[in-house]
Amino acid sequence: MRTLQISAAAETATLALLLLNLVTVHVDEVSALLGPVHGTAYLVVIAATFLVPAPPSARWLAVVPGVGGFLALRRTTRSVRSGR
Incomplete structure (x- = not known):
């Protein structure tokens, strides 16, 4: 679960930096x-x-690019809390 958290954050952060780089310099x-x-x-x-x-x-x-990791993490933690 920790790997999913770290990789989701890295995916979103790098996408944001790539887009910021694209629209600026x-x-x-x-x-x-x-x-x-x-x-x-x-x-x-x-x-x-x-x-x-x-x-x-x-x-x-x-599989959703950019924010899919956070969406999957949210769905996974929700199902773990509910016991499914």
């Missing part, structure tokens, strides 16, 4: 650094969602 080196980090965080979110006991709807939410 557009430094190619920043894009070259953050692009692969964002892609890796995205894949880790999907893999971590499949490794934790999560409902199928959380697994589908993990």
Whole structure:
């Protein structure tokens, strides 16, 4: 669960930085650094969602780029609290 939390935060943060870079100065080196980090965080979110006991709807939410990790995390923690 901790991996999902960290990767969801990394996915959203790197997407925000990539978009900020795009609309402001557009430094190619920043894009070259953050692009692969964002892609890796995205894949880790999907893999971590499949490794934790999560409902199928959380697994589908993990595929949403940018905020899917947080959506899947929210759905997973909600189902754990309710005992499903």
